[in-house]
Amino acid sequence: MSHAIGTTGTSYLDAPHGLASWLLTKDHKRIAMLYLISITIFFAVGAMFAATIRAELATPQGDLLDSDMYNKIFTLHGVVMIFFFLIPSIPAVLGNFLLPIMCGTKDLAFPRINLLSWYIFIAGAIITLAAVFNGGVDTGWTFYTPYSSIASESSVTVAALGVFVTGFSSILTGLNFIVTVHRMRAPGLTWFRLPLFVWAIYATSLVMILGTPVVAITVLLVAAERALHLGFFDPTRGGDPVLFQHLFWFYSHPAVYIMILPAMGVMSELVAAVSRKQVFGYSFVAFSSLAIAVLGFLVWGHHLFVSSQSIYAGLVFSIITMLVAVPSAVKTFNWTATMYKGSVTWESPTYWVVGFMGLFTIGGLTGLFLATMGLDIHLTDTYFVVAHFHYIMVGGAIMGYLGGMHFWWPKMTGRLYSEAGAKASAILVFVGFNLTFFPQFLLGYMGMPRRYHAYPPEWQVLNVLSSAGASVLAIGYLLPAFYLTYSLIKGAKAPANPWGAKGLEWTIPSPPPTFNFEDDVVVDEPAYNYKPAREVHVG
Ligand code: HEM
Ligand SMILES: [Cu+2]
Numbered sequence: 001m002s003h004a005i006g007t008t009g010t011s012y013l014d015a016p017h018g019l020a021s022w023l024l025t026k027d028h029k030r031i032a033m034l035y036l037i038s039i040t041i042f043f044a045v046g047a048m049f050a051a052t053i054r055a056e057l058a059t060p061q062g063d064l065l066d067s068d069m070y071n072k073i074f075t076l077h078g079v080v081m082i083f084f085f086l087i088p089s090i091p092a093v094l095g096n097f098l099l100p101i102m103c104g105t106k107d108l109a110f111p112r113i114n115l116l117s118w119y120i121f122i123a124g125a126i127i128t129l130a131a132v133f134n135g136g137v138d139t140g141w142t143f144y145t146p147y148s149s150i151a152s153e154s155s156v157t158v159a160a161l162g163v164f165v166t167g168f169s170s171i172l173t174g175l176n177f178i179v180t181v182h183r184m185r186a187p188g189l190t191w192f193r194l195p196l197f198v199w200a201i202y203a204t205s206l207v208m209i210l211g212t213p214v215v216a217i218t219v220l221l222v223a224a225e226r227a228l229h230l231g232f233f234d235p236t237r238g239g240d241p242v243l244f245q246h247l248f249w250f251y252s253h254p255a256v257y258i259m260i261l262p263a264m265g266v267m268s269e270l271v272a273a274v275s276r277k278q279v280f281g282y283s284f285v286a287f288s289s290l291a292i293a294v295l296g297f298l299v300w301g302h303h304l305f306v307s308s309q310s311i312y313a314g315l316v317f318s319i320i321t322m323l324v325a326v327p328s329a330v331k332t333f334n335w336t337a338t339m340y341k342g343s344v345t346w347e348s349p350t351y352w353v354v355g356f357m358g359l360f361t362i363g364g365l366t367g368l369f370l371a372t373m374g375l376d377i378h379l380t381d382t383y384f385v386v387a388h389f390h391y392i393m394v395g396g397a398i399m400g401y402l403g404g405m406h407f408w409w410p411k412m413t414g415r416l417y418s419e420a421g422a423k424a425s426a427i428l429v430f431v432g433f434n435l436t437f438f439p440q441f442l443l444g445y446m447g448m449p450r451r452y453h454a455y456p457p458e459w460q461v462l463n464v465l466s467s468a469g470a471s472v473l474a475i476g477y478l479l480p481a482f483y484l485t486y487s488l489i490k491g492a493k494a495p496a497n498p499w500g501a502k503g504l505e506w507t508i509p510s511p512p513p514t515f516n517f518e519d520d521v522v523v524d525e526p527a528y529n530y531k532p533a534r535e536v537h538v539g
Helices: 019-023 028-056 067-102 111-133 147-151 156-183 196-228 241-275 282-298 311-341 348-371 373-379 383-413 419-446 457-490
Strands: none
Touching: 019 028, 028 067, 028 111, 028 383, 028 457, 067 111, 067 156, 067 196, 067 241, 067 383, 111 156, 147 196, 147 241, 156 196, 196 241, 196 282, 241 282, 241 311, 241 348, 241 383, 282 311, 311 348, 311 373, 348 373, 348 383, 348 419, 383 419, 383 457, 419 457
């Protein structure tokens, strides 16, 4: 592998300063930083809505918010978290930063389009947030018709346009990644020498470019129906409200994999690094990403078990949904096997890895409950569903994102952070998370419906536990904001390879120079070619 340690080029952070040099940058690493700053702000906004929801639900009466306000708050929470935080998080921040480096190239295939994607993302977010200040949206993040298309008097049209615009950002980013992986890999970097993170981002990109146009058109149809009173979904004009659910979930089920596949990619990198070992069953892990991407398009009907869908269609969707569990389980088993035979050390990334595996497993297993049609008829639209997807998307995707941020932070910023702080944060997130969401499985099983702002007093104990857990979780998420920011000011300088990890990104200085590699890269070994000895240099 090319070893470029000691390159003299100025780091991408030190290259021209000034606001304009950042806002007009074509450097994939700076664009990643622009995304990092923006999605961190959106996460904070989404988290404040979540805190409001948990405050309301701490007591059985609807005493903090009226029902109308409550509807608006949980809608905004969902919309902001899904479209403006989870979907862009790992691909746009870590993917943008790392994919070109992992492919041994100087930048993405289309650097200008990469910058354009960020501007489109910001434009979409501003339009959507305008809907918030323009009275809010009360449909839920799923925008179900006919409520959203003919009944709701809130700012659905503006929010729908915001989501529509944001979709283009996703499509362009996906295209950029796919072309880069196909056309720009360094000589010798064959498909089966690619880091598993690249495989995961590649599979995610396929979903982004194939799925996003469908949701974009769907929300556009809702906006058109509202503005022009067309009859796409309006039954009084011959439309079909359930058609919306089909179109919506045809994208949004795959979209849940846009959120989790990249986190799985991060996990593969981290598991290899903390176990100092080639990932067990490398090609199975690589292909399982593609299998998930493909199967993900065939299961949308599991969101429609209680719609007018025929019971036979339900049966087919039920079975195919269970099949999706197979490639997910393949990954989990292979990570476990990697760690089992490896020499695991307890640095902070290991904490995030273990947390991810625990939470993702619970999320996946409870997915199987929901995939069982007869059981889902009882559980659908209850807190069981809420708990299931939070275990995967918050427990899995955000753990993966934070694990990746901690692993690559020294590379991205050139600074080491407090290991003790990072471990404390991982533990608080894990404990707070379980306290928040585990009670919701029980509440759902007992029949507590989702999206209600008041509930019978007998469910208060579990709700109070959940709200209390949310405060612990919030502290766990806030901590990194402090020690990571502190590391930028006072942190020790990071060496090129603080974890003693394998991968092209660890062969260049931290932070990398503007064009990543000084010489042309040639790769002559498989990914994760760990040798027994190594040195660790963390703060
Ligand atoms: C083992 C794999 C999985 C299975 C079998 C599964 C199954 C299901 C089923 C059947 C539902 C519908 C429940 C209902 O509406 O009554 C559901 C909902 C959901 N799942 Fe999963 N799931 C799996 C993995 C995932 C993953 C990986 C994610 C996200 C990254 C995810 C996110 C969601 C979301 C967001 C919803 C609810 C959406 C809403 O109604 O707001 N699931 N899951
Ligand atoms: Cu689904």
